[in-house]
Amino acid sequence: xxxxxxxxxxxxxxxxxxxxxxxxxxxxxxxxxxxGYFAAHGQVGWFVNxxxxxxxxxxxxxxxxxxxxxxxxxxxxxxxxxGYLAGWIVxxxxxxxxxxxxxxxxxxxxxxxxxxxxxxxxxxxxxTLVVSVFYLIPQMVGAGALVKPLLGLPHWAGVVIVGVTVTxxxxxxxxVSTTWVQFIKGSLLVVFCTILVGLILGRGFSVAxxxxxxxxxxxxxxxxxxxxxxxxxxxxxxxxxLSRENQLDTGLRATFGTGFGSVAALPDGATSTGPLGPVxxxxxxxxxEIVTWRKRELRPPDVEHPTTIYEPKVQQGADLxxxxxxxxxxxxxxxxxxxxxxxxxxxxxxxxGTASLPHILIRYYTVKDADAARKSTVVGIAAIGTFYVLxxxxxxxxxTSGALDPTDSNMAAPLLAKSFSDTLFAVISAIAFTTVLxxxxxxxxxxxxxxxxxxxxxxxxxxxxxxxxxxxxxxxSVALGTGAMVLGMLFADLNVSFLVGWAFNxxxxxNLPALVMLLFWKGTTKQGIIAAVFTGLFSSxxxxxxxxxxxxKVYGFTAAGAAASSIVPFSxxxxxxxxxxxxxxxxVSLLTKPPAATR
Amino acid sequence: xxxxxxxPHTALMQDRRDDVGRDATGHGIVRSDLVLFLLxxxxxxxxxxxxxxxxxxMATPVVGxxxxxxxxxxxxxxxxxxxxxxxxxxxxxxxx
Numbered sequence: 001x002x003x004x005x006x007x008x009x010x011x012x013x014x015x016x017x018x019x020x021x022x023x024x025x026x027x028x029x030x031x032x033x034x035x036g037y038f039a040a041h042g043q044v045g046w047f048v049n050x051x052x053x054x055x056x057x058x059x060x061x062x063x064x065x066x067x068x069x070x071x072x073x074x075x076x077x078x079x080x081x082x083g084y085l086a087g088w089i090v091x092x093x094x095x096x097x098x099x100x101x102x103x104x105x106x107x108x109x110x111x112x113x114x115x116x117x118x119x120x121x122x123x124x125x126x127x128t129l130v131v132s133v134f135y136l137i138p139q140m141v142g143a144g145a146l147v148k149p150l151l152g153l154p155h156w157a158g159v160v161i162v163g164v165t166v167t168x169x170x171x172x173x174x175x176v177s178t179t180w181v182q183f184i185k186g187s188l189l190v191v192f193c194t195i196l197v198g199l200i201l202g203r204g205f206s207v208a209x210x211x212x213x214x215x216x217x218x219x220x221x222x223x224x225x226x227x228x229x230x231x232x233x234x235x236x237x238x239x240x241x242l243s244r245e246n247q248l249d250t251g252l253r254a255t256f257g258t259g260f261g262s263v264a265a266l267p268d269g270a271t272s273t274g275p276l277g278p279v280x281x282x283x284x285x286x287x288x289e290i291v292t293w294r295k296r297e298l299r300p301p302d303v304e305h306p307t308t309i310y311e312p313k314v315q316q317g318a319d320l321x322x323x324x325x326x327x328x329x330x331x332x333x334x335x336x337x338x339x340x341x342x343x344x345x346x347x348x349x350x351x352x353g354t355a356s357l358p359h360i361l362i363r364y365y366t367v368k369d370a371d372a373a374r375k376s377t378v379v380g381i382a383a384i385g386t387f388y389v390l391x392x393x394x395x396x397x398x399x400t401s402g403a404l405d406p407t408d409s410n411m412a413a414p415l416l417a418k419s420f421s422d423t424l425f426a427v428i429s430a431i432a433f434t435t436v437l438x439x440x441x442x443x444x445x446x447x448x449x450x451x452x453x454x455x456x457x458x459x460x461x462x463x464x465x466x467x468x469x470x471x472x473x474x475x476x477s478v479a480l481g482t483g484a485m486v487l488g489m490l491f492a493d494l495n496v497s498f499l500v501g502w503a504f505n506x507x508x509x510x511n512l513p514a515l516v517m518l519l520f521w522k523g524t525t526k527q528g529i530i531a532a533v534f535t536g537l538f539s540s541x542x543x544x545x546x547x548x549x550x551x552x553k554v555y556g557f558t559a560a561g562a563a564a565s566s567i568v569p570f571s572x573x574x575x576x577x578x579x580x581x582x583x584x585x586x587x588v589s590l591l592t593k594p595p596a597a598t599r
Numbered sequence: 600x601x602x603x604x605x606x607p608h609t610a611l612m613q614d615r616r617d618d619v620g621r622d623a624t625g626h627g628i629v630r631s632d633l634v635l636f637l638l639x640x641x642x643x644x645x646x647x648x649x650x651x652x653x654x655x656x657m658a659t660p661v662v663g664x665x666x667x668x669x670x671x672x673x674x675x676x677x678x679x680x681x682x683x684x685x686x687x688x689x690x691x692x693x694x695x
Contacts, residue, residue: 082672093636283664323650332651340651347647378683385680
């Protein structure tokens with residue numbers, strides 16, 4: 001699909017980015033010390049920190065990925081909303097206060113508070129780096145997805161704009177600017193998504209039909225759309241070259257006045273509902289028939305050129321609002337237990353992952369004490385919970401907006417805004433884009449802290465002065481920002497929520513066993529912690545990279561080839577690798593128990 | 600436990616003294632927190648099990664034509680917000 005830019009969108013976008021950068025440079029003049037750079041002097045108020053948690057956490061994955069998944073498949077995207085929020089309960093009740101009490105700037109500080117071991121510092125720093133980079137990929141992919149329709153720029157341009165802007169934010173003022181960027185964008189995102197949901201409820205549903213009464217999606221052969229990839233990068237839509245006048249939805253719009261994502265039938269034969277309340281909206285959706293789009297790939301020799309056919313499928317709303325409606329979670333509807341394991345594993349990873357994410361953990365050092373850490377978590381949960389309730393309406397609104405791009409699920413939310421007005425679209429996209437900036441800043445800062453404070457400073461003692469550590473952190477930020485840009489371009493085609501699911505698996509497997517056992521089992525030894533972090537990290541990483549999903553979507557295997565070649569039974573490792581981390585920690589701790597403890 | 604009106608320093612000391620099984624490195628968890636945490640874990644586990652094995656239950660309409668899958672999912676989100684608030688209130692109450 002070809003996207004056009006508008007002057008209005010460009011202006012709103014430029015103002016948002018300029019405001020964020022201006023704020024950073026302003027705050028940067030006051031943050032020369034390490035305490036200021038890594039932890040904002042521990043002086044951020046709990047309310048601001050709580051909303052900043054939301055700005056940090058609600059990123060491309062939540063806004064673009066979840067909305068896109070709900071818009072394409074229904075309920076299964078909402079499973080991510082539920083799991084992402086549930087993880088905050090672990091953060092609140094188990095992690096928040098002790099992590100603030102034990103640490104200074106980084107997660108490694110807390111993990112190492114009792115033992116003063118270089119091995120633990122290295123393990124925690126490596127795990128922070130790997131998790132941060134894995135989490136960076138979907139954020140950069142999301143940034144690319146946002147600029148496409150907003151500015152009419154290609155994917156790579158969005159990745160570069162984010163990479164450069166974020167590196168500037170982090171290099172200038174570290175945690176101080178990062179916190180304020182996250183606070184402002186967190187509040188704006190929740191407020192504007194609430195407005196968008198109000199508009200969705202006000203619009204209600206209407207059946208998409210041609211003037212002659214033919215309903216979109218009822219005639220599969222007539223409504224199917226064909227995309228061919230010819231040699232030399234030429235793309236044909238329905239037999240003619242792709243252009244502004246000949247796009248995937250041009251034919252549908254000419255006949256039905258609307259594009260992809262529509263309603264085929266409403267309860268009691270109605271043609272439109274008018275405004276609906278929040279409960280009636282879902283209730284009406286359940287009794288309606290919805291047109292979803294499925295793609296079918298044809299490869300030579302069956303066809304002359306690689307071809308994708310997009311076909312309408314009329315589904316019951318009630319069926320779309322049950323778990324298992326997407327390929328990702330289809331296993332929940334299978335009779336065999338073995339096919340449900342992937343679902344259990346992901347739900348476990350989401351539950352355990354939040355409290356193990358390095359960029360979330362470092363935010364606990366920006367408040368003055370354990371009590372403030374806890375209060376800010378409560379504020380964060382309220383803001384994030386509100387947003388996740390909204391995601392269901394945003395997703396279902398997009399599913400019936402007639403404005404979906406069937407080639408890119410990540411575009412569902414911005415295009416939904418565009419179906420109301422171009423101004424709203426520009427504002428929503430600019431907010432989402434700057435929220436990506438907030439999250440990416442937090443991630444790069446977490447990685448830079450791990451390198452400068454934990455590795456270069458405390459482990460190897462190469463740089464010990466505060467100024468030196470800040471200098472190293474700034475250099476690391478530039479390196480991480482550059483790396484993130486490259487990865488963002490390589491992984492451009494994956495659903496961002498799916499990628500974030502993997503990052504949660506790795507974070508939970510590497511960090512959670514060590515954190516929990518350190519806090520709750522006095523027999524934990526330093527060797528146990530080191531072994532658990534490395535085991536969890538590398539086992540989950542290897543599992544993810546060898547899964548059928550990775551073979552298909554990252555290395556380009558066909559679906560059948562990937563299923564046959566994969567050596568792991570399901571794609572999400574947490575169900576195996578989190579318990580593995582605990583077992584390794586206990587066994588190694590028992591084997592290395594100091595003599596004094598055996599009295 | 601936590602009283603709303605005290606300095607950060609005393610708050611830290613009080614937290615440590617009153618927490619169940621917590622030592623100077625921050626071991627352990629406050630009892631009211633533990634109960635709420637386990638309650639939420641049970642709710643979440645119940646949801647995951649129903650989603651995997653109880654499709655026909657999840658399809659049952661519960662309120663205004665909305666099925667259990669949506670109601671339970673929304674309930675989990677609201678429960679997280681509610682429990683977080685409740686935990687803070689319980690801490691305050693426990694100090695008196």
